[in-house]
Amino acid sequence: MSDLFGTESWWVVIVKAVLIFVVLVVYTLFNIWFERRVVAKMQHRVGPNVHGPFGLLQSLADGVKLALKEDIIPTAADKVVYVLAPIIATIPAFMAWAVIPFGPEVKIPFTDTVTPLQLTDLPVGVIYVLAVTSIGIYGIVLAGWSSGSTYALLGGMRSSAQMISYEIAMGLTFVSVFLYAGSMSTAAIVEAQEGMWFFIPLFPAFVIYVIAMVGETNRAPFDLPEAEGELVGGFHTEYSSLKFALFFLAEYVNMVTVSALATTLFLGGWRAPYPIAFWDGANEGYWPVLWFLGKTLAFIFLFIWLRGTLPRMRYDQFMKFGWKWLIPAALAWTVLVMIVRKVQSDLTLDRQTLLIVAACVAVVLLLVSLIPESKKADEVEDEVEFDAFAGGFPVPPMPGRQTSTDRTDQTETTATSTTSREE
């Protein structure tokens, strides 16, 4: 952890805070465009290409359009909470970025001031991110509750359950990173990855984190709170204009936040990727910002790729997956890492790599057999042949005696009637 934190002059802090805000908003605008272009390419389309070069200004135009739209507050809504909810959702999304390291210490141009490319650092930086992003959930829950709509309520309910469950799995994966880095500060974690990026030794944790981060941000295939096919818009069904834009912004900032966290914790943070790392200047000056944003963008691409490919999971399947697979797997992995670390330090075993590899394989196997398939399909009873043309015209069995509950009984009765006809 750099000594400079907490001792910097006020203007440096303000400049960095404003810069982070600006970068995030611009990055969000870029990401919306990026997502639309990439998904379009995956669907044989072109995507936005009219406004600005390559359509880059499309998101800006959309933002302006949203701002100019009529702001509707439903009669059934709880006005104070309804207005507050998007604000509660958005502010924490930005706040999390206070501890994300963009790069090493740099000299601010035209001055002699040296400062790390990070707003501040806390000894519990990662925990701070977790805590702050959790507050964002309140925004969504309150939005769903205060809208006065069933759809919104269901969406809000789903999202609270979803985010809370996936946060557990997410938090557990952090533990193994902490064990390896020996610190909870983000800057220290990046420093600890100088030799090897953590996603190699901690691969299962990385995989669990990636799954959990998709769940945490309500993105496809886990976008249940806003499942447009079922819940219209989920928690933001009743929102319009700038309030909706705030939710939109919060979602995309959250996406970048979890991606940045993944980069920081597992992909070496701002460190240059493998081939470029041989160049001496790669990890100095302002270059690391580029590597950092690039790695984040790779995660964003993953988000988009998943969204372009996968259907949405069902709510209960998703919860089952989270609680029955992801959390136990994360827990098992954490315990395993602890044991390995302990054994390594006490006995100085040389076979540690072997152990880790074995563990990786075990957990990956566990993870891969994830989605439970419904067993009902196998239990379908034997079909009964029905002669639709028995009387020249098709004669249906009389409706009315049908109920969906005594399905098996009916099968038997029809079976007997069919046999009697054959006789």
Added chain:
Amino acid sequence: MTDADVPGAREVVVGVGAGAAGFDHERGGGGPGSSIATTDMVLNVGPQHPATHGVLRLRLTLDGERVVACEPIVGYMHRGVEKLFEVRDYRQIIVLANRHDWLSAFSSELGVVMAVEHMLGMEVPERAVWLRTMLAELNRVLNHLMFLGSYPLEIGAITPMFYAFRERETIQEVMEEVSGGRMHYMFNRVGGLKEDVPAGWTGRVRAAVAAVRSRMPQIEDLVLGNEIFRARTRGIGYLSPELVHAYGVSGPIARASGVDLDLRRDEPYLAYGTLADEGVLEVVTRTEGDSYARYCCLVDQVRVSLALVDACLAHLEDLPPGPVGVRLPKIVKAPEGSTYVWTENPLGLNGYYLVSRGEKTPWRLKLRSASFNNVAVLPHVLTGCVVADMVAVLGSMFFVVGDIDK
């Protein structure tokens, strides 16, 4: 089905959030056996809802996310088409007939003209018969592709829609070239077709069919094998053969439940008899009766229909040159009497009961459209599902709202 059928379901005023009237103890909550006061919510899915693609309205009674009761409310799109038929001559009826189910326009036109031809005892030229068969099958592919794309979309996969539409576009191009229309072909006439096909068109059909066939695996790869899709659809929305019979469910949905009824084979019309004898016409059935089986049925039917188009093209090559229509008098009048004609439309059985008093307009033309029956069975299938399954089931019932409401 009304709420009275479901034990414990009582309608409550839904107001969530401020002033939640639903938490009123006198009106809501506390059905038999529930000591904790939980209220059932009434959720109106539709008439405007992304999952109902159209204006179907489902009145769901929910216990949490579980559907306790479901009541489809139809008629938002009722255009009185049967009444309109009565004041239109037979050519004008075709215009309306291809509009109630806008995804199977050609097949719907076909039923009307076949009914009139049947009344007139008219022999349709062979070339017209084969062309009609081929166009009907192309129309079937178009229809099925629509649902192959829209169903995954409802479950949350956004991409298959675009792949399906690319294939639709390929086929629609040849349909537009021959008929001039992209949706409402208006290409059937009593006694045959409007006009013959343009030169070189058959070659373009062959190319389009080959292109679609070669690209179908993309949709299948994207959707069918997907674990999430399977988890969402397998065992969901089980429709028993008994329910199929009781409600007159037909088409791919019925066949997915193991009801092996396909008029193309069982009561051949057009050239389907020959095609069935040649073995090109396979009737695709499944026994599982769940949403996954229904989707698989569609995928396989596309394959079969493409093969049928190829077979029709081969037959058309062998036919001697001939007309594609019968020359008609200025005013076509069906003789007095009645007839019932039914066809295997892409979505199921379409029936036309035509009563004529010898006028140039029908006295009555009753339309039995497939979607109405297919949707009528929903209360049985949906009760007990969760809201997310509601979408998975609803999408797999493959309906067109215009076809329900007529």
Added chain:
Amino acid sequence: MRVPGRGLLTGLAVTWRAMTRRSVTQHYPEVAPDLPPRSRGVIALQEENCTSCMLCARECPAWCISIDSHQEVEPATTEGGRDRSHSVLDSFDIDFSLCMYCSICIEVCPFDALHWSPEFEYAETDIRDLTHGRDRLREWMWTVPPPQPLDPHAVDPKELDAARKAAEADDASGTGP
């Protein structure tokens, strides 16, 4: 047994491959679509052919065609001959907000005054502006493509047959040019 997760990966591979391919989007306003000649875009009126016989207006299932005409009397050219009267078209309006694009009017027209044109860019911001008069309809006549040649297996349309027979009859009688 299937390898779990394989379906997901196959799906991801499909979208990845699609991403590397060219898009199939038609760049409509920049690139005009190539529409087949039969495409039913708009109804064009060959005013000179119209005898205001009202067949199209009567047969239209949506009653979207309105025709006004008056009789003009042409004095007899020969002595003792009868005066000839013929209708002169005053107005010919098609309300495209009602039109169902069924092409019945075109089919029933005995003098080939109505034709389909693939032209489709006549959207308006006010529904009332969708009623187009004879001048506009006449303008569209210039966009009507020639009919496509028919399939070799097709028989010629009856008009062509009749014309050919007439020509043969002319040749046989030797009065032809």
